[in-house]
Amino acid sequence: MSEQAEIGVIGGSGFYSFLDDVTEITVETPYGPPSDSLFLGELGGRKVAFLPRHGRKHHLPPHRINYRANLWALRATGVRQVLAPCAVGGLQPEYGPGTLLVPDQLVDRTKARVQTYFDGEPLPDGSQPNVVHVSFADPYCQSGRDAALTAARGRGWEPVDGGTLCVVEGPRFSTRAESRWHAAQGWSVVGMTGHPEAILARELGLCYATLALVTDLDAGAETGDGVSHEEVLKVFGENVGRLRDVLFDAVTGLPAERRCGCADSLDGFDPGIRLP
Ligand SMILES: [Zn+2]
Numbered sequence: 001m002s003e004q005a006e007i008g009v010i011g012g013s014g015f016y017s018f019l020d021d022v023t024e025i026t027v028e029t030p031y032g033p034p035s036d037s038l039f040l041g042e043l044g045g046r047k048v049a050f051l052p053r054h055g056r057k058h059h060l061p062p063h064r065i066n067y068r069a070n071l072w073a074l075r076a077t078g079v080r081q082v083l084a085p086c087a088v089g090g091l092q093p094e095y096g097p098g099t100l101l102v103p104d105q106l107v108d109r110t111k112a113r114v115q116t117y118f119d120g121e122p123l124p125d126g127s128q129p130n131v132v133h134v135s136f137a138d139p140y141c142q143s144g145r146d147a148a149l150t151a152a153r154g155r156g157w158e159p160v161d162g163g164t165l166c167v168v169e170g171p172r173f174s175t176r177a178e179s180r181w182h183a184a185q186g187w188s189v190v191g192m193t194g195h196p197e198a199i200l201a202r203e204l205g206l207c208y209a210t211l212a213l214v215t216d217l218d219a220g221a222e223t224g225d226g227v228s229h230e231e232v233l234k235v236f237g238e239n240v241g242r243l244r245d246v247l248f249d250a251v252t253g254l255p256a257e258r259r260c261g262c263a264d265s266l267d268g269f270d271p272g273i274r275l276p
Helices: 067-076 142-154 176-184 194-203 229-253
Strands: 007-011 023-025 038-043 046-052 081-090 100-102 105-109 164-168 189-191 207-217
Touching (some): 007 067, 007 229, 046 229, 067 194, 105 194, 142 207, 142 229, 164 194, 189 207, 207 229
Parallel strands (some): 081 207, 105 164
Antiparallel strands (some): 023 038, 081 189, 100 207
16 A cells, blocks of 8 residues: 555544544455544645544444454554653643643553554464564653643643553443542543554554543542533533644644654564555
């Protein structure tokens, strides 16, 4: 496939479209279909592919998303840099609704998700992935983080620079005890989709950065009735316009040439499969 995009945006809950003038394409992958079509467009001279993470009608819960297919499809379309907005709960009282946090760390609390391309299972083309252990000490691309932070500041939305995104299995929200425990570890926000997206991007040599929009205080950080999905969508709806603006600027702020090292994640390994 010829390269039709260079930058991918994966939209989360409440974020189902990005650019107005788009070409819709469907992409097949060895792992099955991605969450939806890819929507290709251009922004400031950069070619962008948008993918709604849950499908455009939000039919996929976090644990049913085919993360491997999503990242593979983006790469197959030419994407090498990914920006991934998501809705999260604040684990610390200072991260209330409307906070934009660009995490620099991640804790995986998911339970039942395939989180590697290198699991020994042959692909339909007969190739067999080898055992590969990529470095994940710093799970996010610093160039992507910088672009997101600069874009937010430029739009007058002071972001939180750094913090830990705890990713839970879902689809339920946390109990108060779980939430208090997450908070006591010093973790910043909690979400359901940031993993395995981040590691799969790393395994494919993609740049990946998350923009976490706080839609609620998680159960342990507030004293009310706990989180509801309506509340999440309401706060997301109130912020989706400015989040889109920040993403516009972040896309055009990404470096045209990658010097961050993300592309080298498989250096020293024979992956055994051909990356798209
Ligand atoms: Zn990078």
